[in-house]
Structure formats: C-alpha cells, structure tokens
Amino acid sequence: MxxxxxxxxxxxxxxxxxxxxxxxxxxxxxxxMEFVAERLTKEHISKAYDVSTQKIDIIPYxxxxxxxxxxxxxxISGSLQDNDIYGCQQxxxxxxxxx
Amino acid sequence: MKIVxxxxxxxxxxxxxxxxxxxSEKVDYLGVDAGSTDPGPYYLGxxxxxxxxxxxxxxxxxxxxxxxxxxAPFIIGTASGAGSSEHVAxxxxxxxxxxxxxNLGFTLGTVLSDVSVEYVLDKFDGGKLLNMSDEMPAxxxxxxxxxRIVSQIGIAPIIKLLEEKADVILCGRACDTAIYAAPCxxxxxxxxxxxxxxxxxxxxxxxxxxxxAADVMQGYxxxxxxxxxxxxxxxxxxxxxxxxxxxxxQSNPYLIFEPDGVCDLTDSKFEQVDERTVRVKGSVFKExxxxxxxxxxxxxxxxxxxxxxxxxxxETIKNIDLIIKTVTEFVKENTKNTLPQNSYTINFxxxxxxxxxxxxxxxxxxxxxxxxxxxxALSRSRMLHCDYAGRKSTAxxxxxxxxxxxxxxxxxxxxxxxxLAKVDSxxxxxxxxxxxIGR
Numbered sequence: 001m002x003x004x005x006x007x008x009x010x011x012x013x014x015x016x017x018x019x020x021x022x023x024x025x026x027x028x029x030x031x032x033m034e035f036v037a038e039r040l041t042k043e044h045i046s047k048a049y050d051v052s053t054q055k056i057d058i059i060p061y062x063x064x065x066x067x068x069x070x071x072x073x074x075x076i077s078g079s080l081q082d083n084d085i086y087g088c089q090q091x092x093x094x095x096x097x098x099x
Numbered sequence: 100m101k102i103v104x105x106x107x108x109x110x111x112x113x114x115x116x117x118x119x120x121x122x123s124e125k126v127d128y129l130g131v132d133a134g135s136t137d138p139g140p141y142y143l144g145x146x147x148x149x150x151x152x153x154x155x156x157x158x159x160x161x162x163x164x165x166x167x168x169x170x171a172p173f174i175i176g177t178a179s180g181a182g183s184s185e186h187v188a189x190x191x192x193x194x195x196x197x198x199x200x201x202n203l204g205f206t207l208g209t210v211l212s213d214v215s216v217e218y219v220l221d222k223f224d225g226g227k228l229l230n231m232s233d234e235m236p237a238x239x240x241x242x243x244x245x246x247r248i249v250s251q252i253g254i255a256p257i258i259k260l261l262e263e264k265a266d267v268i269l270c271g272r273a274c275d276t277a278i279y280a281a282p283c284x285x286x287x288x289x290x291x292x293x294x295x296x297x298x299x300x301x302x303x304x305x306x307x308x309x310x311x312a313a314d315v316m317q318g319y320x321x322x323x324x325x326x327x328x329x330x331x332x333x334x335x336x337x338x339x340x341x342x343x344x345x346x347x348x349q350s351n352p353y354l355i356f357e358p359d360g361v362c363d364l365t366d367s368k369f370e371q372v373d374e375r376t377v378r379v380k381g382s383v384f385k386e387x388x389x390x391x392x393x394x395x396x397x398x399x400x401x402x403x404x405x406x407x408x409x410x411x412x413x414e415t416i417k418n419i420d421l422i423i424k425t426v427t428e429f430v431k432e433n434t435k436n437t438l439p440q441n442s443y444t445i446n447f448x449x450x451x452x453x454x455x456x457x458x459x460x461x462x463x464x465x466x467x468x469x470x471x472x473x474x475x476a477l478s479r480s481r482m483l484h485c486d487y488a489g490r491k492s493t494a495x496x497x498x499x500x501x502x503x504x505x506x507x508x509x510x511x512x513x514x515x516x517x518x519l520a521k522v523d524s525x526x527x528x529x530x531x532x533x534x535x536i537g538r
Contacts (some may be wrong), residue, residue, distance in 0.1 A: 014348055015136075015137060015348065016134050016348055016349055016350040017136060017231070017236065017350075017517075018139070018140070018233040018514055018517060019231055019517055020232060020350055022348070022349065022350055024343075024346045024347070026343065026346075028360070030105065052309075055162055055233070056349070057350070059351060059352060059353070061346060061352040063342045063352075063367075063369070064339050064342045064343040064346070066343065066346060066352070068346055068349075068350075068351070068352050070350040071350070072232040072233065072234045073232075074234065076125070076234065076235060076513070076514055077136070077139050077140075077514070078139030078140040078141065078513055078514060079513050079514075080400065080444060080446060080462075080513070080514070081446070082463060083448060085137070085138065085139040086137050086138075
C-alpha cells in the first residue's frame with residue numbers, strides 16, 4: 001500500500017479551461033501505469049474531491065505511460081469562492097489516495 | 100513548409116539567438132499566441148492586457164522585421180490576453196509604434212470577434228447555445244448582465260486574411276491552434292497534421308527539454324508527417340515530451356476539439372529523427388456536422404477590498420471559527436441601518452493553520468467600492484481585537500504585513516457566458532479588415 005504520488009514521475013493539476021480541472025499522472029514504467037490504471041477508480045476520485053462519479057473521466061494514455069483525469073470545477077475559475085485561479089494546486093487529495 | 104512559433108505567450112520572452120537560428124533558413128510563417136483564460140475573468144472584464152507592455156514590445160520588435168524580411172506572414176492570436184476589440188487596439192498601438200521606430204511597412208489584417216448581448220440572447224432563445232459543463236448552464240440573466248463577450252475564432256478568418264495577402268494578422272480571441280493550423284491548411288496540408296502540430300507549437304518550446312514556454316519552436320510540415328525541432332541549440336524535442344504535450348491543459352489527450360471538428364490522435368505515431376527532432380504522423384481530422392464557436396463573456400461581480408494578515412498565536416488559531424463568526428455577525432449588526440441588504444459578501448480565505456501560523460485574507464466584495472472599503476475596515480478592526488476565552492495576547496490578534504493594511508482591488512468580474520454557439524458560418528462573428536501601415 002502506497003500513496004498514489006509514490007507511483008508517479010509527474011502528478012499535476014491544471015485548468016482545462018475555466019470550467020474544468022484536469023490531472024495528469026505520468027509514470028516511469030508501463031508496469032506502474034498499468035498497476036494504477038487497474039486499481040484507481042472513479043469512486044476514489046469522487047471521495048477525494050466530493051464530485052459525482054458520472055462527471056469524472058479517467059483516460060489512460062499509454063503513449064507516454066500516463067493517466068488523465070478530468071472533471072468539472074465546482075467553483076469556476078475566478079468566481080468568488082475560487083481559491084486557485086489556474087487550478088495548479090488541486091492535486092494533493094489525488095496524490096494522497098492510497099492504492 | 101517551415102513555420103516558427105515565437106514562444107508560448109507574447110511577452111514571456113525568448114532567446115534572441117534562437118530567433119536568429121530559426122531565421123537562418125527560409126521561414127514561411129511566424130506565429131505567436133498572445134492570450135489565455137488561465138488568469139481568470141478579470142482581463143476580459145477590465146479590457147486590460149494580461150501581458151506587460153514593455154515585454155510585449157520587446158518580443159514583437161525583434162520578430163516583426165525578421166518576418167517582413169522573409170515575407171513570412173506573422174499571425175498573432177488572442178491580442179493582449181483576452182482578445183476583445185479593446186485588447187486588439189492595445190496591441191495594434193504597439194505594432195504601429197514599432198513600425199514607426201523601425202520604419203517598417205506592411206499590410207495589417209485584423210480580426211475582431213466581439214459579439215453583442217443580443218447575439219448571445221438570440222442563440223439562447225433559438226436553442227443554439229450549448230453548455231460545456233453542467234456546473235455552468237446558460238443563463239438568460241447572466242447573458243443580459245454581461246459587459247463584454249468575445250467569440251473564439253478558428254482558422255477561417257485567418258485563412259481569409261492570408262488570401263488577402265496580409266503581412267501581419269492580428270486576431271481578437273482565437274483558438275491557440277488556429278494560429279499555426281490556418282497557414283498549413285491554407286497551403287493545402289492535412290488538417291489532422293495541421294491541428295496536431297498547432298496544438299504542440301502554440302506553447303512555444305514547452306514540448307522540448309529543458310522545457311520553456313519562453314522560447315522559439317520550429318515546425319516543418321510535409322505531406323504525410325510533421326517535424327518539430329526547438330530553435331535554441333540548448334533544447335531538444337523528445338518523443339516523450341512531444342507525445343505528452345497533448346495531455347497539457349486538455350480534457351482528453353486523444354482529442355483536440357476545434358470549431359471545425361475534432362482532431363483525433365488515437366493513431367498518431369511519434370518518432371525520434373535525430374537527437375533534437377521528433378516526427379509525427381497519423382493524426383486525423385474529423386469534420387463536425389455542426390460547427391460551433393466558443394463564447395466567453397464576463398459580468399462585473401462588484402468591487403473588491405482585501406486585507407491580508409497572519410496569526411501566529413496558537414491559542415488564537417484554535418479560536419478562528421469563533422472569531423470569524425463574531426466578526427461576521429458584528430459587521431451585519433453594525434451596518435444594518437447604513438448599508439442595503441445583500442450589498443456585500445465576506446470571504447475569509449485561510450491557509451496554513453498548523454502550529455506555526457495561519458494566513459488570512461479578508462476578501463470583501465461590495466456593490467460599490469465604498470461599501471467594500473467600509474466592510475473591510477470593520478472586519479479588520481473587529482478581528483484584530485476579537486476576544487475569546489483565555490485570551491492572553493490582548494493587544495491584537497493579527498500581524499499585518501503592510502501599511503495600509505487594506506488593499507483596494509477595484510471592479511472584479513466573473514465568467515457569465517462560457518458556452519458553445521451553433522453557427523451557420525465560422526465567419527459569422529468575425530469582423531475582418533486590412534490596412535496599409537507605414538512607408
């Protein structure tokens with residue numbers, strides 16, 4: 001059992017436009033990527049970010065041993081409740097998921 | 100065909116030596132992206148540039164004469180960060196200044212892509228406004244309150260200006276990809292390859308290592324593939340970097356959505372040609388039956404005053420919830436006869452809070468700047484002296500880093516429109532013009 005961040009080479013979040021937040025997990029090896037892709041579920045993300053599973057996309061991108069996760073922002077970039085306009089510091093709940 | 104990307108964002112800078120390298124062989128087109136929604140709704144709202152004038156001028160002043168000398172049309176996308184007509188005017192003034200200082204002459208093509216509230220309401224009423232996210236459904240009231248709305252143009256208006264032999268093409272809000280895809284498609288190359296190459300090039304040398312948005316990238320388009328090589332000899336393109344680039348800021352790494360259709364990268368193949376060059380092939384374009392343009396609009400959400408402060412006392416930090424409640428109730432009670440109801444909001448933005456310190460930003464947004472100032476002043480003073488059980492540090496709860504403690508931010512904005520409009524023609528929002536500058 002390890003934290004998700006320990007499996008990855010790069011783990012980052014960023015806006016995909018002001019309405020969506022997207023996460024890139026990039027792995028050193030195909031094995032690491034497949035290990036995580038087989039175990040990481042929409043339920044994990046749903047719990048970590050309080051977002052419904054129907055709104056979550058998890059897309060493995062094997063060309064560069066990576067997995068992309070995208071879901072809509074609850075607080076649109078620049079709205080009064082938003083605390084991260086670029087969305088580049090939203091990755092910690094994901095990083096801390098234990099697999 | 101050789102196309103050069105000046106950098107990832109006009110005003111971010113680039114190496115002068117890299118520019119020399121790029122122009123040491125024949126360049127057919129030069130492009131640069133000048134905008135982004137990343138910095139949020141403020142710049143579209145205020146009409147101000149997100150990029151710095153001095154830095155933008157430096158980037159343009161070196162590149163413009165080179166492009167003219169090579170007869171390489173110079174395409175600038177999303178003027179001044181947000182791409183409204185005001186933003187285009189701001190960048191045009193800089194171009195004219197450079198033309199005058201360097202005695203340059205050229206044909207300037209301009210694309211304005213602002214749309215009116217009536218245009219968006221028409222789309223809304225006609226069921227032609229599509230939501231991009233359930234979290235932001237199209238809303239008639241929000242459309243009506245919008246103070247500035249732009250449409251994000253695709254390749255069509257740029258191709259039109261290339262046909263009209265414009266030397267410099269200055270665009271309002273434009274798809275980042277359109278800058279680099281338009282000339283390739285105008286020259287008859289594959290749309291799939293054109294959009295894929297454009298998607299990578301629009302970030303400058305981001306797809307190279309060492310990574311840099313602030314440097315020059317070179318794209319070479321052929322019939323069945325394209326190649327990318329950074330101009331700066333210290334950088335190299337690698338298969339991993341180039342392939343990984345379609346992850347960046349995209350919701351789906353296999354699909355690039357464009358006004359004209361979708362670029363599908365499922366079958367794209369990446370190949371290392373030499374130490375610094377990557378070849379890509381196999382990307383295909385699927386034209387959409389229904390064409391759409393993205394609309395971006397903002398409304399003023401009020402006037403902001405903020406007060407940053409830090410609490411170091413662990414006892415005070417423990418009582419922060421009580422303090423916030425006390426302050427909020429005090430302000431409400433204190434202003435009940437002097438301020439209209441619902442004329443302000445207070446957000447306490449907290450960070451940290453472990454043993455060492457708790458950062459606070461009192462964020463007040465009022466219907467007027469005066470209201471925001473008043474509420475901020477009351478919140479700040481009440482919070483400074485707020486009592487709690489067992490309080491020993493009775494001189495004050497807050498460390499202020501600045502004098503004055505309160506900062507007037509001015510009017511602020513939020514996105515009111517961020518939707519796709521079904522259009523009959525991808526030129527329907529574009530106002531295209533050309534004029535001869537200098538000489």
